[in-house]
Every structure is written in structure tokens, then in C-alpha cells.
Amino acid sequence: MEKYLQTVGESYTGYWNYLVKEVLFENSWANYFYGLIVVSLIVWILEIIFPWRKNQSKFRKDFWLDAFYMFFNFFLLNLIVFIALSNVAERFFNDILGIIGLKISDFQLFDIDVLPRFLGLLIFFLVTDFVQWNTHRLLHKVPFLWNFHKVHHSIKEMGFAGHLRYHWMEPVLYKSILYIPLAIIGGFDAQDVAIVHFFALTIGHLNHANLGWDYGFMKYIFNNPKMHIWHHSKTLPKHKSVGVNFGISLSLWDYIFKTNHIPSNGRDIELGFENDEQFPNNFIAQELYPLSFKKK
Template sequence: MYYLLSITEVFKNNFNFYKEYFVQQIQNPAWDNPFYIIPVICLLTFLLELFLPRKLEYKPLSRKGFTLDLFYVIFFDYLILLFGFFAFASTTEYLFKEFLGLFGVSDYILFDIKKLPFIFQFLIIFLLLDFLQWFGHFLLHRIDFLWQFHKIHHAQEELGFASTRHFHWVEYFVFKPLLFLPFMFMNFSVSEFVALYLWIGYGFTFFSHCNIRVNWNWLNYILITPETHYWHHAKTLPNRYGVNFASTTTLWDHIFGFFYLPKDKGQPILGVDDQEIIPKTFFGQMIHPFKVVFSKSKRKNALSRAEKRRRRKKK
């Protein structure tokens, strides 16, 4: 009971702290202010879609799901990421410290990254974050339970800059706070992590969903681009679990053999196999994966009960 109270307290404090920060962000426009940087990134990527030749034959504003995607941007970037995520990540940090405390560990910093020159700090943090994002994304495809939630992102038939935030909230609350844990051991705070995450993650993910046709050439092999990410969204996957899981660099896709960029195959058809059963509304999409997971586990339990009965009869 005491624990429950203190967890609620930690969440509340962090939520209030971030609420104040949020208000302060609105009142003080600046080039590094997330409140303003998000619409700027949206505008820049939207202009790219308008002025560069389109990759698929639909217009940026009239493509399928554009309004819904914009709602997702507001929902995740302003309501979830800028509020709930910070409080959630801080509560996860607190719970983890408490957990270590059970084993008498109070000094959890294994290596103080702040003692290194800035360039090394940046490289280590950047590569680690890039790998964790890559691995988290791979798991979203590899584990069926998680795939049911990630499928909401993949069920989009037409992509554009705003498609990047068309996600199920479970992805944020399960993965993102856990991404922070390794940074904690290196003397990196949640707020530093959130700021870094905003900077590194934002520009790239919005850009990778842009409906633009540019010959990215060698850049495709180094950084995530719309060319490679559209193949990640292909309805018919080039292999069982998917390809191109990158969120910033393609390094991990090359290392683990998931990089895919065919030379003469044109553009992939986007979406998932059971496209028709995915609801078209925001609330429908938020509930749908839970229904699938629940009915799958009910079916699994019924099957194992039937199997047990069959075995008993045999004996």
C-alpha cells in the first residue's frame, strides 16, 4: 500500500513538474523548444511533400487518413510524449532504483559518461539509442503480442509525413520508458534523455514517412530514408518478420541482415494482410489490438483445455 502511494506520488510530482515546463515552453518560443519544433518539422516535411516529386500517386492533403494522422501527431506529441511519457519514464526510473535498493544497491551508476569529451558522449549515446530503438522495433515485429499493437502503424495504406505518429499508445508506454534504463547507468537523467530523444528521433521519423521521390542514392545505405522505410511498410514482406527496422541509421539492419532495397521493383503496396479488419477510427484502433490479443489467448486456453481432456481420456 505504501509503495502504491509513493508511486502515485512520484508520478504526480513528475507530471506537475512537466506541466510547468510545458507552460514555460509555450510562453518562451525558442529554436530548441519542443512545443514549437514539432510544428516546424511538420511544416518542413509537408513542404518536401508538396515540392518534391511524389513517390505514390496521391496528394499530401487528400491522401487516405491524413486528418486522422494529424490527430495522432497532436495526441502523441503534445498529450502523450510531452506529458505522460516524461512522468512515466521518471516513474520507471524511480521503480528501478527501488528495485535495486532491495538488493542493497544505491550507487547504480556503472560508468559516468559525463567525464568523457563531448564528442565521445554524443557518439556513445547516439549509437546506443539508435540500437535500442532498432531492437525495440524488431521486437514489435518479432513477438506476436507486440505485433498486434504495432500493426496499427503498419495498417496505413498511404503514407505521408504525419503517418509517423500513427501508433498505438502501448508502444510508448511499454518500450520508450524502458529505453531509458541503460542511460541511467551512465549518469544520464530522464529530462536529458527526453530532450535527446526529441532531437534525434523527430526529424528522421517524420522525414522517413514523407511521400517524396528523390534518388537518395548512397544515403539509403547509411540513414533511414523514405525509400527504405516504405519497404518496411510493404504489404507483402520480403521476409517473415520484416525488413529495414532502422529509425535513424541503417547500421543495425546491415549488421543483422535486415537491410532491403531492391533495384527494379518499383514501389511496394503498403499495408497489412488483414487490412479490412483494422478499424478506421482513432478509438477503434486503440481498442482493436486488445480485442485480438484477448480472443487469441481465449482460443489458446480453450485449445490447451481440450488437449488436456484428450490426454486424460487416452490414459
């Protein structure tokens, strides 16, 4: 128990020191704090210059709530619980493996360090995105998990900041499911993670932005605003009632597994889910919602 408490303490102090260095710009070019700000400002400016829904306010409904979610989920959540929880879970998992004479590196099938840089990054990105696509499907198919995911689908007007409106339990699920696949393809470093992360962040912001883009023939590869808005549609086809267009960065998986759905121009469709008018509209209540016994 003592070593787990030590892991918790080291996690808090380590992440606090890291966050301070981020804010003071003492970290390398892979600065998530200012990276988030820069990407957000660029996509917001694009929304202002090229608005798809021209009657939507620049400060759309829940703009400031979503702005808070961005910084909470990207930084404060890590400081409060996520990093400590992740490190303790990783240590516990390794300890369990140790009992049977194994370690996580034993699961590694290949090392992407032996591959050309671009190919290694591509494999890392594809594996990560495919696992996240499947995890996203689970969030829609499993009722217990859907109650957490409703926070994200409570968005009523799409905008870049809505990308990071989600319940704090979601990254716990995503990271837990992603842990083993990433261990199997070991060899990536912090710079690899940063490159893929910023790329996915940018695509995610664009997917939620007030932009009428589909990227032409690239729409069959990359998720896009015209596709993702249908994922947030309040009305779904009966044969796909649990959801459509689950892609995170890539639309490719939806086309391969037939979960794609873009029946028409979705610019003005109603967003949300059934009975969302009863869903809470403030941060604390939304975070507590999955624990409520009166869910609709």
C-alpha cells in the same frame, strides 16, 4: 504507497506546467511543441515541392488522423499517463535496488561528460538507436506486441505525419528497454537529449514522407524514404516474413544484421499488412484494437 501517489501528483502538475511553458514559448530553445511544428512544416513543404508519388494528394489518406496522432503521442499521452507511469516505474525500480543495497548509478560504466562533446553525443545516439532497432524487431516478432504495432502499419499512404501514428503502449516498451542502457552511459543532460531527439524526429519524418530520396552512399548509414517504404510493404519475402528494414534513424544495423530489403523502386507498392481492410480506421478503435478478442 503514499510516496507513489505523491510521485503521480508531482508528475501531472510538473508536466502540465512544462507544457504550458512550451506553448507560451517560455522554455529554452529546446521547445518540443514548436519544434515538432517546425520540423513537420518543413518536411511537408518538401513533400509538396518534391513529391515522389505525384498522384498522391497533399492531404493524403488519413492526413488529419495522423496529425492528431502526432500531437497526442508527443504531448497529450505524456499528460494523461506516460510521464506519471515512467516516474512511478523509475521510483519503484530504484526502491527495489535499494532493498539489496544498490542504486541505479552503480550500473554506470562510464560518464559521457568526460568525453569530447561530439563523441559523447555520438555514443548516446548510437546506443539509443541500436536499442530502438532491437525493440522495433521485437514489435514485429512477438505476436502480442505486433497487435500494438499494427496501428503504425495501418498507414496506406506514406506521409511525414505517419511517423508518429503508433499505439501509446509502444513508447512504454521503448522507454522501459532503453532505461538500463542509458543508465550505464550516464552523464547526458537535457540539452543532449533534445539534440538527439530533434535529429531522430527529422529523420523519422523524412523516412515516412512522400519523397524519393535515398541519400546516395549515405543510404548505408541513414534510414531513408526509399528504404523505409519497404518496411511498410504489405507483401514481404518469405524468408523475412516478420519484417524488414527495422532501422529507426540508422540503416546501418539492417545492413550489419542482414535485415535489409530493397528489391526495387518501391514507389507504388501496396502498404499495410494481411487483412488490414478489417483494421479499424479511427483513433479510439485503433487504440482499443490490441485488447480485442476478434483480431485478424
